[in-house]
Amino acid sequence: MKLRLLTGASLLTLSTLLCACSGGSDDATGADGGRSELTVWLMRDSVSAAFQKEFTDGFSKAHPDIDLKIQIQEWDGIGQKVTAALASNDAPDVIEVGNTQVAQYAQSGGLLDLTGKKADLGGDTWLKGLAEPGAWDGKQYGIPYYAANRVVIYRKDLLRQAGVDPAAIKTRDQWIAATKKLNTGDQQGIYLTGQTWYALAGFIWDEGGDLAVRDGGKWKGTLDTPQALAAMEFYKQLQALGKGPKDADEANPPQAEVMAKGKVAQIISVPGGANVIVQHNPALKGKLGFFPVPGKTADKPGAVFTGGSDLVIPAASRHQDAAYTFVKELTGDTWQTKLALAMSYVPNKTSLASAVASDPGAAAMAVGAAQGRATPNTPGWAAVEAENPIKDYMTASLTGGDMKQEATKASAEITRAMNSAS
Template sequence: MKRKLIAAVGVAGMVVSVAACGSDSDKGGKTDASGNKTLTVWVMDGSAPDAWMAEVNKAFEAKHKGVKVKVEKQQWNGIQEKVTTALSEDTPPDVLELGNTQTAGYAVTGGLADLSGDKATLGYDGWNKGMLASNELDGKLYSAPWYAANRVVVYDKAAYKKAGISAPKTRAEWIDGLKKLKAADPKSQPIYLPGQSWYVYAGFLWDEGSDLALKDGDKWKGNLSSAQAVSAMNFYKELQSYSTAPKDKDEATPQQSTDVVPKGGVASWIGLGWEAGGAIDAMKKAGKTADFGYFPIPGKTADKPGSVFFGGSNLAVSERSQNKELAKEWLALAAGKDHMTKYAAATEGALLPNNDAAQFKPAAGSFAEAMALAAPVGKITPVTPGWANVETAPNPIKDYMTKVLKGEDAKAAGEAADKVINERINQK
């Protein structure tokens, strides 16, 4: 349930063109030895609890006699190439899970079915608006949101108690708390924040009302030299000044949850649910006991938390599916409110369902509770096929952040980064 989010949160790479000449007919299709029609569903390993998936398929098969659902689990490693190939074949999977930053790239190739006319049956109006954005391109719907996850602040309760502080509600309270943590224990890091945690930075930029890149006519342009981007980066720089983390690395180099936090001396850090779980396990193996608290990344004001990046997955129907209408029905069932409510319960709030009304009521004080509080302000990176090119190493956003943290003027560094973004994001 956890590791898949590493890939879902920030996938880079190009996808090649896929010819779209499928039929809307459900005649023919794949059948097994007993003559049953087979509906093939690709999901990533760990995305769907087995019992939940079995219940969805049982309900679907009960309605469609003679149809069997075949679930094939996939691995994130190499999935882009595998999906690209599958979508170009005559018998692709009928339904498939796609990382939310990948979906636009597959949609533009023509490999995904247009679901715009199926919004009502799919439950479009009830979907979380932050998750919805990655499913649409140029006014058309190509997939349904499935689940997402976002980062929260993880803190050491003992360190916060020693400093006499509690979970902050605003940025100002957050900074004040970091100052008190530093005074209470000068040898400890009030917050561990690597210089290149660009998803965290993106949230600060969204809080300023802007984005990493903006549409400019029929082109896209980088936005890191804007006044909003500079303001966001200056706040990130202020936070990072309370950390001794490397300015030229991200949160995975070294892995903050298993290589840094378990060694001690870290009062707080920003991470995903699987990272919090990994830290707890690593500390246990080292003979230590983790006592973590969690709170949403604070916003500029107390009325709402800070914006966060939604890493997650969507469910799409292949344009070449030979069972397209059945595939749409399966998708409507699996992504519908009833089964998403059961999905949220099955994952115990570790993942956010596509419908806010389906959210599992997490335990008070849990990571899931803090994550759910930030769900209404979740967002994703710019929805354009060219965005994958931007994330390709060397990532210009990471380089920009490091330059500013090492003393370069934020606007000048942003202008240099924007030139790279402009070139990459508009590549065909």
């Protein structure tokens, strides 16, 4: 799932696919004497133009027998395009997909099983939030590409004035205490809307709960468990230390724009939100810092939703060996390190976290990524997000509704949506 605050998105016409000349796994040859023409779909802003050129030049030098064609796609409408491509005989050879999208594509039978390649790709150190949703029915189809997750963006000057040391905020209790100090007069200690459900998901995971679980072969919503209710209680306490609307999410209005007005000490956002804040208020340049979302205890940061992408190889790829070579290169340590530095992403392996140590936002993100999770790994989850009873439940709980009753109602709606879609 793409965390779109990391980057902007514009609409371009989909490029015409360049296809190979004959069928077969990797025995297709072109008129130029055996070169494989490899078509790769990468998503808008997952790589910069400079990184794409550097990688393409390096890849072509290392693999002169592969003619690499990278085609940039748009996130809007990509699901339908990928579904159509996987069902055709003319699919690209490698596709970047959102990590939570892998299950629905794998279920269709359109992806190549890469389970046997995990050891070769260093799978024992993959980020859990990318690796787990990249698997389906016990097999690995998606190879972790890059990750992004939310952190706390804070005003350095406001915390300093309040006598708050951000480095000392390691637990939820310490976070609440610091935010109370920052919540004075017309200044909001934190701007947190009532429907920032990804943040709630992290708190639920910290409590040992989940959004939904498998029960007897079917999925069951679990917002009404003691763990999930405890998480909502914490969310309610934190949200009250600001003036965020209780009936909207972080995009309505855009929370970075709210913080740019100068009266907000903290928001929960991907680090790219800091760039948006400065764009709207250049006076805040150099005044923004980052720390990981705190956990229940100081020994580990809070759980966060891991957004990002996996790379998949369509079963219909005509150059599966060359496609695997591409995947291995781009997800390998050398290019993962370069990508992380170029794009401020979290590398796909926990062993590469130090690669972004020089980037404060990405470094905070990498710490949280170690506790990253994904939404329930089933094609049916898409139906939940389409209706999103979690948002309605959160608003009802924050505006005087009976939390237990509202959680039971929302859990039933999640159960229905997941199982009807599956």
